[in-house]
Amino acid sequence: MNFKKILIIYKKELLDLLRDRRTIITSLVLPIVLYPLLMIGFSSMMSRQEMKLEQQQMLIYLNDNILDETSIRIESELQNIENLQIMQKIDFYEETPLYELLKDKSIQAIVDLKDSLSSTGYQVLIAKIIYDETSERSSKTYRKIADKLFEIENELVGERLQRIEINEEILTAIELKKENIAPPAQMLGFALGKFLPYLLIILTISSAAVVSSDLVAGEKERKTLETILVSAARRNELVIGKYLTIITITIITVLLNLFSMYLSFHHIFSQYQADAGGLQLPIGNFALILILMIPLVTLFSALLLSISTYSRNIKEAQSYQMPVLFGGIMLSMVSFLPGFELSFGFALIPIVNFSLLIRDIMLGSFELSYLFIVVSSTIVLDIIAIYISIRLFNSESVLFRTAEEKSLKFWGKDKKNVFSPQFGFLFFIILLLALFYIGGKWQSENLINGLIKTELIIILLPTLLILKISKTDLKKSLRFNTANPINLILVMLLAIPILIVVGLIMQVINIIFPIPESYMELLKNLIQDQDITFWKSLFVIALLPGICEEVFFRGYVINVFRKQGAWKSIIITAFLFGIFHLDPFRILPVTLLGIWMGYLLIKTNSILIPIFAHFMNNGLALILGRFGDTIPYFGKILQGGEFPFWWGIPAILIFLFLLKVFAKINDNIHLSRSNAPALE
């Protein structure tokens, strides 16, 4: 590789892009203009809101049950509050209509006056104020009334003291003075500190997206790609030159963002002469954020460059970038969601980690250890992403990708088209939605019956119908072949180490991403529910899913991806199997189990084996959950249903040994491309 050549490519791409209007607008102009506009918008909106609140009319209803000198005095004093009006008296027999008025915001508060006597015979006036905390106007009305009542009380107490000839001043031990400093700027600071990471990340990704789509997909579209491929430059030089261009422009975008942010902050906060509400404004923080953004920019540049390389034109690149942008928006939103704090788990999730870290820096407190985790985990991802994008650029089938068939292959004439990937995906998504909406409803009504109905009606029935429609030989597509008894025994033995390994993986996930308590409770209830007999739960949790889910995934879905070759179809199917369990914490372990089932299916060519393996796995988990504690010796080790970590080593060794035996017995089938799961 020639560094001089990379530099030539880099310089040319920069020149080219800096003459592109789209790049200039999204990467350079937008960040400069956006922040001042945003600040002006925000602050004027806030102060206007404040003013509006100040001028708003307050209407209250006063229910005076006493009608003595004091209560009348209260009424007239309340009337003196600026902008406050007391509603005309109406006779209500019930309180409900008044509550309605309060709810629909026709009135802002109800004041109910009653009196009672204290134990020493003094009159105590009870003023009950009913208001709506969620309405800013109503809470404000409450504060005004409460302030006024407090004032009146002071006067009344003063009068009483005078009557018994005690100096009123005796009551004043502390004199409270409050001064309301202009809160808009302060509120602004706090809100912005949470909001800015989101904005910064989105603008960064958009900039990288625009630039990268132009650099490869754009060259394909304008038919200039071939001219540089036939030039004396090497592909790696081309891709690295382009990659550095994306990074450079995107970092300029970040720099402009931060610079513009810094300037507009200082302008607005010094204008208000207020503190920034916890928002940390020293330029050092902005510099730190700039440096931190580099690995994130590197990651996104590589990802978006890969997409651009894969796409045939800019439009296609943009539509493939959409999910990345959308995902970025969703993940970066955590910065202003309440309750999200940077933890070890979150520090590993790209974007989420940066969003939270930048927020913490903006608000002045961040942990250095998390900063290292965020940066180093991103660097690992960077290396993978860069490797992939270079590989893609060197792949001629990607670089010269031909047009794809656009039509969705439905069964139409050829009934076998139910086994096309398009139809397969659609079918999977329909079942997934049915599982979520209908299955969820059934299970919330009655857990056990709901589970039975879900497995049979949502999973098994549609799958059998679709296989029927396809008019393929059901026995053949399902691989409904007899199982070798030795295989059954081996699978049974293998279930134990697999259960331990998968259990340990779950435990590790649990450490990194603590699973919510309520959730664990639900799982435990399902397994340990003593009201249901063991045999019934074995049926519902182990046997039924074993049959229904295997028929769907290993009977149908795996055939859909048969053209991808054996391993790819096993892995894709397993991943969909993982998603199907509608549980982000279990995607990884369930996917691993899915890979195991798929491997068993292809290796033995009988669906009975994965059904049995699925049954064994779920059944063993059930037995452990229910009786684990009562098994002598074993129960003690299994404190709280967790495996000791050292069990992982023998479990893996036993697994590998048994796997070798299994592979030897079934060595007639090799998992090569030619042995992809096939219908034919």
Add this chain to the structure above:
Amino acid sequence: MIEVKNLTKVFIQKNGEELYAVNDLSFTAERGEIVVLLGVNGAGKTTAMRMLSTVLQPFSGTASVEGFDIINNPQQVRSNLGFLSGDTGLYARLTAREVITYFGHLYDVEPSDIKIRIQEISNLLDMDDFLDKKVDFLSTGMKQKVSIARSIIHDPPVMIFDEPTTGLDILTAKNIVDFIHRCKNEGKCVLFSTHIMREAERIADKIVMIHEGKVLAEGTWQEFKEETELNDLDDIFIHFVNRIKDEKMVNEF
């Protein structure tokens, strides 16, 4: 010179079937010779030329350009090659001079030489008026000249033209044809592809007819005419296509 030996390219189609885009292609092109690859659309001309320019990797067989092997020395192959096709584009936001200079750099031409070369080419193709205008504002004919300049900035001994006249009007196409003749006179080796029979007749020293990735016939028009006893070029081409079809039928029975 170009030497092509048993060059084969297989594409795996979406349905998993193999497509032999180029099948066992062999021919040579000498210095000072214009060789035309003649074939209908989809015959494998572009794929063959892309392999020669090392953009695509051959499935089997190989080829060499100026003695450099396309598999083992792709870098040297590209340095000795000028490539021009009818549908290649230019960087619209750069000026003509910037585009040509960029390719000069990519082809390792010394910066001082680039300036001189650009002036030479500009005089040759009459480009002075628009050399510093952005490509976006140029006419089709002007763009064509910039493309030519881009492909010869490094003065390569071998030129490959992939259907360079497709979609051009007569006058612009004539620029190209004149240029090809000039290349020949300068002693360059020229490989030219087209599906237009008359164009092939007009400029070829040697014709390689290809169909479905395979060589149908190789020779001059005169030799073809004598061999087939036909006069019309289209008829000759169809004759060769039919001959191969018949052979296929015989082989299948």
